[in-house]
Amino acid sequence: MATVRRVSFPLVNNFTNRIPDATVRRFSLYLRLLEEFERAGKATTASTALAEHTGATAAQVRKDLQHLGSMGKRGLGYSVPELVGVLRRTLGLDTSWRVALVGAGRIGRALFEYGLFRQRGFVITTVIDADPAKVGRKLRDVRIRSSEELERALLEDRTDLAILAVPAAATQEMADRVVGAGVKAVLNYAPVQLRAPAGVTLRHVSMLVELESLSHALVRLRRHPPAPSSGAS
Amino acid sequence: MATVRRVSFPLVNNFTNRIPDATVRRFSLYLRLLEEFERAGKATTASTALAEHTGATAAQVRKDLQHLGSMGKRGLGYSVPELVGVLRRTLGLDTSWRVALVGAGRIGRALFEYGLFRQRGFVITTVIDADPAKVGRKLRDVRIRSSEELERALLEDRTDLAILAVPAAATQEMADRVVGAGVKAVLNYAPVQLRAPAGVTLRHVSMLVELESLSHALVRLRRHPPAPSSGAS
DNA sequence: GAGTGTGAAGCAGTTCACAGCG
């Protein structure tokens, strides 16, 4: 009680406080844009510029960046390199993460080949597949290992993060095993909702869910045509 | 005034009101689960069962389903086939949608091959790629067309929905052209935020954003180890 | 009694508006 006595030192940043998910996701977008600015040699930028290219409002950008501490200079804006640095650190992109890919099917292989994330510090060190025909083959220089080996492989390879790209029916079981092997971050590609104990972070990428939500929007549009309003070009 | 006199006919559904995005996305999950129930021969189900497998709470399931009208019977639950029907209709899965794939690179091709969404009524009728070497080749029975042909192709094929799987730098331009060709729903795979006029629905699937959000969670975990608390098994 | 339907309270993220600093 007795109002915690608003401390006056600058509260350099409040890493201690959790940052909203939505904000973290926008950080990714800000960062990519800022890196472009950096390449273009811009030294500073303003919240309006960041907003314009990321679909946020200027106020939102400022609120978001406040989670990193007060990084801007009034009347001037934000230092591009400084912000890039802080965002990289906040997003954990200053280290390299060891990633296991579970499922070397069509999606799994496409992910494996996708170069963009290697350059962001995500290195696929381990590939697992249940199909005996695939075990022993290689993706680039990574040998595909059987799903019996999963726990051992993940421990040996000190896996930080697992990507699940297996059939929906097998996904929860694989998630459990991956978590059992100590992995604290899981990215799931199957259109099922996973359950995991507290302390494990799950993220979900589902084309199907997104497509169906688009499909819903189309149906709605068809049933309730937009207000005619002023002639949109 | 005088309390609108609670109409007694069942308010079959309120399609007129918009349904929150979050709810629509959960509909996808409910539907998949209900289809499983249907295959298993269950005639009815309860909000608790739906909640358990989709990571929602029972109250949330009920609130969500209310958007479809009052579909449940107190003391009994929901009719599985009835709910499946309404959800399919609401999600627009009772029609078939004509989809254009813009970008036949690694991701584009993986999406093309992904069977699961054809059986949901999404049919890829058109494939576009900027690479002249690819133009004229076929993915299954669909000929790859050049990006100059984009507008013509999309109009000819009466495209409902476009999937963009092109490099980040080209994405906004492709989005503009696709929208210019009258497409009202766009699914974007590049890690950039698109802008589109009102009336066009955008969805965004970005592995990179999700990975970075996981990476952030890992960093946080490292800096603020979880409360020891009771021994989680 | 079991399980829905739903107002009301709670909570989180977003927007506003403006004070304040460079």
Added chain:
DNA sequence: CGCTGTGAACTGCTTCACACTC
């Protein structure tokens, strides 16, 4: 004067709790 920093209002989703129906 420009642009950030930020309380306060707002909006919208989620949770609660319980009346109500089958």
